[in-house]
Amino acid sequence: MDDRTMRAVLFDRYGGPEVLYAGRVPRPEPQRGEVLVRVRAFSVNGGELAARAGRVRLLTGRRFPQRIGLDFTGEVAALGTGATGVAVGDRVWGVLPRTGFGSAAEYVAVRADRLGHIPEGVDLVDAAALPVATTAITALRDKAGLRPGERLLVRGAAGGVGNAAVQLGRAWGAEVTGLARAANLDFVRELGAQHAIDHRSAAPRDLGRFDVVLDTAGTDLRAFRGLLVPGGRMVTIAFDLARPAASLGSIAASAVHGRGRVRFFSGNPTRALFDDLAREVAAGNLRPAVDARFPLEETAAAHRALEAGGVRGKYLITVD
Template sequence: MDDRTMRAVLFDRFGGPEVLYVGRVPRPEPAPGEVLVRVRAFSVNGGELAARSGRLRLFTGRKFPQRVGLDFTGEVAALGAGATGVAVGDRVWGVVGRTGFGSAAEYVTVRTERIGRVPDGLDLVEAAALPVATTAITALRDKARLRPGERLLVRGAAGGVGNAAVQLGRAYGAEVTALARAANLDFVRTLGAHHATDHRSVSPSDLGLFDVVLDTAGTDLRAFRRLLTPGGRMVTIAFDLTRLAASLGYIAASAVHGRGRVRFFSGNPKRALFDDLAREVAEGRLRPAVDTCFPLEETAAAHRALAAGGVRGKYVVRVD
């Protein structure tokens, strides 16, 4: 096989998971300040499903083939000119950044500030469930400034960011209430949730008041914002793609109307945050939660499973 090419997950038109296939593309070379990473695993994220279906075509464009894959784990295979802080052979995790996708492949090039070292003893396939946890760290520690003894509500508690938020909320000393599907309530309890509630069997108004609300769904923001105590903080990492303008407009208006501003952000981790992630894992406050591991050829099945809902942690794809 030509070592100038590599396998990658591609799609030639917008659509459902069936549009994904494994093809061959040129193997990238690291530019100055970049490293080449031999990918061992990546996880499937909701943003990729939206991009694949065409709902993000304003950002991704219409030129095909397009790629999927946002995060990854692997080993550094080569250094570009001026790349510092890492060495060939280092076990790393990282993200490709906000400019696109592409980690669903045998190799990926990435700037050195977009990666960090995976803690010793952590399997690289399991570790692929954790880069998204940097979003939970940012949301709780930096945006909400969660304090010991506060009441925390995590919406979407069984998902990729949600399960990490439950673990970290407990570790940070908060009283954690987890909203998830009925089938996942025992799972979120094992993560450290003090209270676990089926989100389909309760109205938000019946949940009580919270100092911090972390939302991973992006819908019904008004109802959950009403649950804030005086001085409470709400952070969302999503918006309603079916009502995009209204959703973004409400988030913006929340800064001047009603109780508490809704803080929205999109995860964009760099090395310092990956170092924080490694420390949380090494000190036992955070562990990976892998629902199912798929081979690269079954990436479409992983997309289909995530779209169906009910994930416990992350769907991870192994690159052999």
């Protein structure tokens, strides 16, 4: 096989999981300041499902084939000129910048400052469940300023960001309530939530009052915003894809109208945040929550499983 190419997950049209296939693309060469990583695993993220289905085609365009994959773990295979902070053979994790996908492949070239070192003792594949936890760190620590003793509500507590937020919230001394499917409530309690509630059986108005609300769904934001106590903070990492303009408009309006601003952001971690992640893992505050592993050729099955709902942590794709 030509070593100038590599396997990667592609799609030639927008659609369901069935449009995904494993094809071959040119193997990247690290440019100045970049690192070539031999990918060992990546996870399936909700944003990729929307991109594959064409729900954000104004951003992704109509040029095909397109790639998927945001986060990854692996070993450093080569260094571009001027790349610092890592060495060939290092075990690393990373997230690609917001400008595109592409980690669903055998190799990825990424700037050195977008990588972090995986702590010793963490399995290289299971570690792929954790880069998304940088979003939880940013949401709770930097955007919400969560303090010990505060009441934290995590919406989507069994998912990728949600499960990390539950673990961190408990470790940082908050009283954590997690919303999830009924079948996942025991899992949410195992993560550290003092209260786990079936999101289908409880209306927002019945949940109580909270100092911090972390939303991972992007819908019904006004109702959940109404649960904040005076001085409370709400952070969302999603917006309603069925009503994107109205949803984003509502988030923007919350900054100037009503009680409690809704803070919205998209994760974009660099080395300093990965260092914070490694410290949380080493301290025992975070562990990888892996629902299932799939080989690269079965990426479509992983997408199908995530769309079906009910994930406990992350679905991981292994790259042999």
